[in-house]
Structures are given as C-alpha cells and as structure tokens.
Amino acid sequence: MTARECCIALNLIPGIGFARYQSLVGHFGSAEAIFPISAAAARGVPRIGAALAESLAAFDAEREVAAELTAAEKAGIRIFTLHDPEYPAVLRDLYDPPLCLYWRGRLPEEGMPLVAVVGSRRLSSYGARMTSSIAADAAAAGFGVVSGLALGADTLAHEAAVKLGCPTIGVIGAGLNHFYPQDNLELARRMIDCGGAVVSEFPLNFPIHRTNFPRRNRIVAALGRAVIVTEAGLQSGALITARQAAELGREVFAVPGHADNAQAQGCHRLIKEGAGLIENFQDVAEALGFGHATEPELPGFGVDELPASAPPAETAVMNVLRVAGEADLEQLRDATGLDTGTLLSVLMTLELKFHIVRGDDQRYRPARGR
Secondary structure, eight states: OOHHHHHHHHHTSTTOOHHHHHHHHHHHSSGGGSSSOOHHHHHTSTTOOHHHHHHHHHOOHHHHHHHHHHHHHHTTOEEEETTSTTSOHHHHTSSSOOSEEEEEEOOOOTTOOEEEEEOOSSOOHHHHHHHHHHHHHHHHTTOEEEEOOOTTHHHHHHHHHHHTTOOEEEEOSSOGGGOSOGGGHHHHHHHHHTTOEEEESSOTTOOOOTTHHHHHHHHHHHHSSEEEEOSOOTTOHHHHHHHHHHHTTOEEEEOOOOTTOGGGHHHHHHHHTTOEEOSSHHHHHHHTTOOOSSOOOOTTOSGGGOOTTSOHHHHHHHHHHHHHSOBOHHHHHHHHOOOHHHHHHHHHHHHHTTSEEEOTTSOEEEOOOO
C-alpha cells in the first residue's frame, strides 16, 4: 500500500488518530510498511493496546481502502491525506492534524484569506443581524467564510456568503454520507455551487456523535486567519473554537452584546480574556492588515494610473469601472467573465493598491488620483 492509502486505512479504524499513526510509522519505519499487520506485531507498538491491536490485524486494509476510494469518487469527493501536496498547510501545524480530509467542492483560490465566523445555535435578533452583516462584509471584501454548518450562527454565516455568490467552507462533525444537520443539506449544495466546499475528517459513513464537534472545531479554527464570535453563551462550542484559535496563534474577535443577555456572556468573557472587540468586519480587516477605514489621500493613484504591465484581470475590472463609473460584484462578474473567487482576489488587490474603493453600498468605484 502507498503512504496515502495507509492514511486512509488507518483513518477508517476507530481509535486511530495522529498520535497512534506516528507510533505505527515510527515502529515500522514508514507508513507503507504497516499493512499487513499481525496482532502480535501491533501489540509491540507504543500506544496500541490489545483491543486495538486485534482491530488492526482483522482490518482488510486493501479492500476497505478500495471501497472508500470508489465511493468517494462516485460522490465527487476528494480525499486529501497528510501525504498529499493539496492537504492544507495550515492544518499541518495542529498538534493532532487530521489523517485525511474529505473535501467536496473547490479548494480556496490561492491567496484568498479565510476567516471563521461562529456563534450560538440560538441567537437573539441582534446576534442574527450581526452574524449576517459581518459574514456578508467579509465575503464582499474577498475573504472566504469558514464555519461549522450547524444551525444558528453557522447557517447565517454560510448563507450570507452564498447570497453574494462567494465561497464559503463548512466543516461538519460526521462523515459526508451522514450529513448533519439535514436541514442544511440544500444550503451545502448551494455552497458548493458558489465555489465553496463541505469538509470532514471523518470517513464517509462515520456517524454523528457529540464528541465529533470539538474535533470539527479545531479545523474551523485552523483554516481561518481569524475567528469571529458574533454571539455565544458561556457553554457554547464557539468558545472552544475561539480558544483553539488563540492556541494556534490566530486572531480572535468578539461582538459585544447587551449586558443582561446570557447569549452575549461568552463574547464578553472572550473580550475580557483579550479578544478584539469589534463592531463590524472593517474592524477585523484593519486588524489583519486589510482594507482602510476611509479612502486614502494618496496622489497619483487611480484608474488612469494602472500600469500597462498590470494583469489582464485587473485591467478588465478597471476598464468596466472606467466606463460604468461604479458597479457591484454581480455586475463586475457578468461584465468581465471572471469567476467569483478570482474577481474577489482582483478587487482586493486593486483596493490595496488604491486603484478602487468599495462604498458602504458594496459598490466599487475608481479611486481617482487627487
């Protein structure tokens, strides 16, 4: 078996994670040398107990991996293992990175920044409004939105991106053949249609279980440059995601709420512990080094100063704005023929170069030199 096939095989066996994978590789010298394995040989591996040794010995690795690969291919799902170059580099920094990622949809465009937007399953009207607003502004600013596809804040964050036709990634706590929650199945399809993805580290037929969600949360935390908690109680899983993000060195932001709202107490605690207090996504963008609160007062920049060596996509966008004067994301996409991911990346680049500005109405305009 190849190293990647070995990863898939071990991921199919309950009780095998990254630590035991390392023990097996260290003991046998390579991933390729693990299978076939006898119970006696497995019992000699650190961290492998008698019951797990029997499971390893009884596992028909070649047959099970072949069946999993066939099922994934039929479903349009790609499996990325630790041995694949497409495996997201940010997840390799986890102390227990997933052995596999089951990925249905597109990988993020190269260079596209990601932010996680999370919160409670039960939101106040204020929390719902803030979640939708922040996620929509993040998507419009060219950020991919990551969340957990749960009901409540996760759903609103994904929906806000989808309404703009922007990529959003949902990480679920079960195998992709056991999609949960079923209420969000149609949303997941729309996410994929918009260039996003639904992701899981669990095998295709792995059932839903409450212990899966903390593991799911660490992937949400790792994928984003920052985690934004819009509203959460003290027992919310969103706080787990936020603390995992902080441990990984990611920025953590929280939206303040009413002092007497129990659903805001988690955000208030995060702020007391050092999370950034934010009122809108612009606060996040500026903290991460993107965007500007006001149009920059810099001479010599604007539509007429776009250099002749500029990439064709940038030139195409600027040509549209030169004629139209202003346009929203959908109009620019239709006029240039660029896909949403590419267009968002171009727009962010042009904003950072001060060639265009985005107004509060989410319309783009040339930033003509003064």
